Amino acid sequence: MSILQVKNLSKSFGTVQALKGVSFTVRSGTVVGLIGPNGAGKTTLLKCILGLVRYERGEIFLDGRPLAGRKELAAQISYIPEQPVYYEELTVEENLSLYAMLAGTPRREFAEKKAMLVKELDLAEHLKKLPDQLSKGNRQKMMIAMAFFKRFQMLLADEPFSGLDPVMIRRLKDLFLAVKEEEKTVLISTHLLDLAQTICDDYIFLDHGNILAAGNREEIRRAAGIPGKEGVSLEEAYLKLLGRSEGS
Amino acid sequence: MSIPGLLLKNQLRSYRKVLRKGLPFLAVLLVFLLFFAGEAGPLVRNRELPDAYLPKIYAAVLLFFAGRRILFLKYPPFFFSLPGLYFFLTTPVNHRLVLAGKVLLSYLPLLLLSFGWSLLTGWVQTGLPGGAGLFFCLAAMANLSWLLYNGETNRLLLRKVLVFLVIILLLFLKTPGFIWAIIAAGSFWRAVNSVDKINWSKYENHCRLAYLSRQFFLAGDWGGLEALTYEYARAEPPAASFLPARVYVTGRKAFTFGQILIISRYPLFSFVVFLGQYAFAVFLMGRGEFLPLTGGSLLLLLGFAGLFSLPVQKLRQKMAQGLFPAGGFAEFIAGLFILPAAVAWVFLAAVFFLVPTGVNPAWQAAASFFPAAILSYLAVARGMFQPAFSGWFVAGALLFALLFSCIYRAFWWEALAALLLFIPYLVSSWQRMKKIYEGTGL
Numbered sequence: 001m002s003i004l005q006v007k008n009l010s011k012s013f014g015t016v017q018a019l020k021g022v023s024f025t026v027r028s029g030t031v032v033g034l035i036g037p038n039g040a041g042k043t044t045l046l047k048c049i050l051g052l053v054r055y056e057r058g059e060i061f062l063d064g065r066p067l068a069g070r071k072e073l074a075a076q077i078s079y080i081p082e083q084p085v086y087y088e089e090l091t092v093e094e095n096l097s098l099y100a101m102l103a104g105t106p107r108r109e110f111a112e113k114k115a116m117l118v119k120e121l122d123l124a125e126h127l128k129k130l131p132d133q134l135s136k137g138n139r140q141k142m143m144i145a146m147a148f149f150k151r152f153q154m155l156l157a158d159e160p161f162s163g164l165d166p167v168m169i170r171r172l173k174d175l176f177l178a179v180k181e182e183e184k185t186v187l188i189s190t191h192l193l194d195l196a197q198t199i200c201d202d203y204i205f206l207d208h209g210n211i212l213a214a215g216n217r218e219e220i221r222r223a224a225g226i227p228g229k230e231g232v233s234l235e236e237a238y239l240k241l242l243g244r245s246e247g248s
Numbered sequence: 249m250s251i252p253g254l255l256l257k258n259q260l261r262s263y264r265k266v267l268r269k270g271l272p273f274l275a276v277l278l279v280f281l282l283f284f285a286g287e288a289g290p291l292v293r294n295r296e297l298p299d300a301y302l303p304k305i306y307a308a309v310l311l312f313f314a315g316r317r318i319l320f321l322k323y324p325p326f327f328f329s330l331p332g333l334y335f336f337l338t339t340p341v342n343h344r345l346v347l348a349g350k351v352l353l354s355y356l357p358l359l360l361l362s363f364g365w366s367l368l369t370g371w372v373q374t375g376l377p378g379g380a381g382l383f384f385c386l387a388a389m390a391n392l393s394w395l396l397y398n399g400e401t402n403r404l405l406l407r408k409v410l411v412f413l414v415i416i417l418l419l420f421l422k423t424p425g426f427i428w429a430i431i432a433a434g435s436f437w438r439a440v441n442s443v444d445k446i447n448w449s450k451y452e453n454h455c456r457l458a459y460l461s462r463q464f465f466l467a468g469d470w471g472g473l474e475a476l477t478y479e480y481a482r483a484e485p486p487a488a489s490f491l492p493a494r495v496y497v498t499g500r501k502a503f504t505f506g507q508i509l510i511i512s513r514y515p516l517f518s519f520v521v522f523l524g525q526y527a528f529a530v531f532l533m534g535r536g537e538f539l540p541l542t543g544g545s546l547l548l549l550l551g552f553a554g555l556f557s558l559p560v561q562k563l564r565q566k567m568a569q570g571l572f573p574a575g576g577f578a579e580f581i582a583g584l585f586i587l588p589a590a591v592a593w594v595f596l597a598a599v600f601f602l603v604p605t606g607v608n609p610a611w612q613a614a615a616s617f618f619p620a621a622i623l624s625y626l627a628v629a630r631g632m633f634q635p636a637f638s639g640w641f642v643a644g645a646l647l648f649a650l651l652f653s654c655i656y657r658a659f660w661w662e663a664l665a666a667l668l669l670f671i672p673y674l675v676s677s678w679q680r681m682k683k684i685y686e687g688t689g690l
Contacts (some may be wrong), residue, residue, distance in 0.1 A: 052337065052448040055348040075340035090254060098254045102339040150339065184512035 002064075003028040003154055003185045011044055011209075018044040019055070020209040026202070029183040031176055033196035034237065036206035042189040043082065045206065046156050049187075050079055063153060063238070066133045078152035082159045084139040086131045092142050093127040097148065103150040105181030110149065117145040120171050137163040144172060162191055173199050187215075196232045205241055212241040260546075266466060310419060313386065317393040324397045324451060326354035327458040337448070348440045351391070358386040381425025382409040384432040386450060389415065391435030398447045447475045499575055503583025507559040518555065518666070525551035526595060532601040533656065541656055545649040546594070552623055553630045553641075555590040560631020565686070577682045589624035596620050596652070607658040615660075618667055619652040625674070632681045640677050647673060 004026035011019040018041045026032050034042050047053040049060060051073045060067045067073055086095045100110045118124050121141040124189055130141055140163045147155060155176075161169050176186045176199060190196055196203065205212040213223035217234065222235035267274075317325065328336060328350065336346055362382040392411055399407060418427070457480055464472035497505050510635070525547055532544035563584075567573065573580065596614035597620075605612065626644045633640045647670050654663035 012361075031484075047449065047620050047627045050337075052452065054447060054449065079338050081334065085331050087331045089258045094249070094254055094257070097249070098251060099339065102335055102341050104340060108321075149309060164269070203542075 001028045003062065003065075004024060004187070005059075005061040006049070007059045007061075008044075008057055008061065008133040009045070009054060011041075011048060011055040018209050018222070019048070022206075022209070022211055023058075023215045024204050026185055026187060028185055029180055030186065030201040031180050031186045031199050031206060032202045033187040033190075033200035034187060034204050034206065035193065035196060035243065036212075037191075039208075040206040041209040042103065043158055043204055045187055046079075046158055046187070049156060050077060075151075075155045075231075078147045078150045078155045080143055080155070080157040080160045081145045082094055082162070083241075084143045085130070086139070086142065088132055091128050091130055092123065092134070095131065096127075097147055099146045105149050105151070113149055118149055120175060121145055121168070124226060137165060137168065140164060141168065143199065144175075148175065150182065154181060154187065157186065157188045159190060160188060161190060161195055169195065193233075193235045196200060204236070205238060207242060214235075253373045256469060267669055273680075280666055282586075307419070309365075310385075311416070314389055314412060314415045314419075318390045319408055321393055321396055321408065325393045325453050326350055326400070327455045330456055330459045333426060333452060333455050343443045347443050347685065348436075351394070354390060355387050357382075358390065359383055362386060373664075379425070381428055384425060384428035385419075386392075388432040388435055391432060391439045394439045395435065398445055399444055411418055426653055427658065443467055446486070466486050500579040500583035503573075503580060504508055504587055506563070507556070507584055508563065510559040511555065514555075522551045522555050525673060530599055530602050538653060541653045542649045545652040546645055548652075549623055549626060549645050549648055552595075553627045555633035556584075556624070556627035559612050559629050564632055567685070577685045580685055581678075581681075584631075585621075585624050587623050588627045590649065592623040593617055593620035596623070597655070605656060605658065612655055612658070615655045615663070616652075618663075619648060619655060622651065622670060629681065632684055637656060640680065646676065 002025045009019050009022040010017070022041075022045065034045065036042050044053060048055050049067075051067060058173075062073075062076060087098065087151075088100065097110070098112065100113075104111070118127065120142065121144060123141055123145060124139070126134055126138055126142075126170050131142060135140070140160070144160060147157070157176075160172060164172060176188070178203075179186050188196070189199070197217075202214070202216050204214045213220050215223070219236050220234070222243075226237055226239040226240065259504065336343070362379065366379045366382060393416075396404070396411065418431075457476065459462055460476055461473065495505060529544040529551070531549040532540040532547065534539075539650040563571075563573070575583075588636075593616055596616040600612040600616070622644070626641065626648060629644055630641045647666060651663055651666040651670070654660075654666055
């Protein structure tokens with residue numbers, strides 16, 4: 001069953017066409033990697049889904065229904081932005097509480113999630129600090145925690161592994177897998193192919209606003225024209241698809 | 249703590265930070281105002297207000313406001329902070345309610361403006377909206393501005409022109425206040441219900457610009473401000489410098505060259521502001537009394553320091569980020585000192601020819617070499633010491649004002665004493681700046 005359906009989506013910024021009639025489907029309860037080079041249109045696509053960018057053409061369906069008002073949208077999707085955004089004069093704990101309150105998380109659920117996330121993301125010693133006193137990685141962890149405080153059907157994560165150490169990357173992967181186990185969906189925009197390979201069920205390869213290939217690893221391999229053999233890495237398929245895209 | 253409590257806490261802490269940073273500046277401003285309140289009071293009281301022109305000025309201000317808000321609309325009438333926008337967009341709060349609160353809060357300056365304006369021109373019969381009518385008129389324009397800002401790009405210019413013409417017509421017809429109130433209420437309702445039609449990408453971009461500009465300004469991060477300016481002016485890259493690209497210099501000349509390059513890229517408006525400050529300073533000095541003379545000297549200094557300290561600030565910032573300029577501290581000072589000193593000498597000497605004191609101006613112009621050198625040194629000092637109104641800068645500024653006032657009044661012995669007083673200041677501030685330059689005092 002599909003949770004997200006994007007049909008013929010187009011978006012231009014002046015003369016630059018960021019998305020050129022993009023269509024794909026995301027299955028419910030999967031982790032999907034949105035992969036592409038810089039300027040491929042990944043963030044624009046995520047922002048279209050979030051309703052933050054007006055698109056000229058196309059349709060987006062969430063759980064079978066067209067994306068409607070902001071409130072409805074915000075209630076179903078959680079988002080980890082590429083750049084951390086927080087109230088600078090509130091401590092990490094206060095930022096988390098404020099976000100959870102605005103997200104309508106019940107007090108008990110907040111307490112439970114807070115205990116779990118603070119432990120998983122190693123945030124305990126930073127709770128009373130101002131975010132500006134933290135390292136880039138720790139600020140990223142705070143943003144991840146915020147996104148998890150909200151109840152969602154789908155989690156959009158824009159470069160979520162950026163700035164994290166290997167231990168934290170492993171824990172974040174576990175958190176994403178836990179989301180998947182709850183039959184919810186994660187759409188991750190990333191450059192890190194090796195990482196994507198270890199966690200994603202499906203992939204969407206984007207370049208210059210076009211989808212080069214979409215599907216599971218086998219489908220990607222076939223789209224890239226790599227004959228069936230074991231040990232074909234995603235990187236190989238990616239480079240082949242990208243090379244073909246640049247050649248055309 | 250509740251949501252409003254946390255938001256208030258953030259706001260109060262933010263004000264506290266701003267106050268802490270701006271306190272020296274506020275203190276200097278207060279002293280300046282206290283000194284001049286006595287002088288300025290009678291000047292304002294004895295001057296007759298041009299009643300005949302006031303209705304025209306009033307109409308022009310309203311037209312300007314309408315033009316800026318409707319016709320030449322580029323930015324929205326109100327902004328969210330970046331975190332505010334993120335928290336607002338990604339949580340299922342009541343978006344209409346939050347937007348309504350934001351729109352209502354944006355009326356506060358309009359309320360103060362219309363109240364102040366009505367107090368000032370209360371006795372003038374202009375026929376244009378005044379008091380509450382003026383407030384509703386401004387609020388209506390702000391709401392319409394928000395609706396147009398988020399409007400579809402199709403025929404946007406036509407819609408802007410039409411709305412602008414309707415406003416002009418209503419002003420021309422001397423529309424009563426209650427009509428403006430109805431328009432304001434109607435447009436408010438539309439604005440609040442526009443939550444699903446907001447052009448978020450454009451709005452987020454502008455909120456980011458407003459938020460980061462403020463953050464960089466408060467942090468004195470001129471590099472950040474410049475980067476932001478270039479980023480947002482992508483469509484119009486900065487004009488190429490008139491300086492030939494083939495110039496290649498080293499040592500202290502490199503500092504001077506860099507300084508010229510940065511200053512040559514200033515917008516024309518910066519020079520206009522400086523000349524305005526200079527003209528006002530000369531006007532104050534012409535009164536010949538001690539306080540206006542001191543005030544004029546300080547104003548002159550601020551204009552100069554504003555113009556010449558930016559290259560130093562940027563260099564210091566780059567040094568903090570890891571740049572190690574070749575050459576010693578003396579070379580650094582010499583490189584950044586020569587140009588402002590020469591310009592300062594011309595401008596200070598010109599004061600004696602513009603406002604003669606009875607003493608041979610040639611003597612005074614020649615003696616201006618010393619305050620010009622101090623002024624140039626202080627421009628460098630302002631760039632080196634953070635914040636902008638550091639104790640070091642304020643102390644130097646007062647010494648400069650003292651020296652220049654003494655030279656202006658031809659108190660030669662007092663001028664010499666002021667010059668001698670500057671020596672310990674020079675020695676100690678030099679040492680401090682050297683430490684900053686060498687990275688041992690950062």
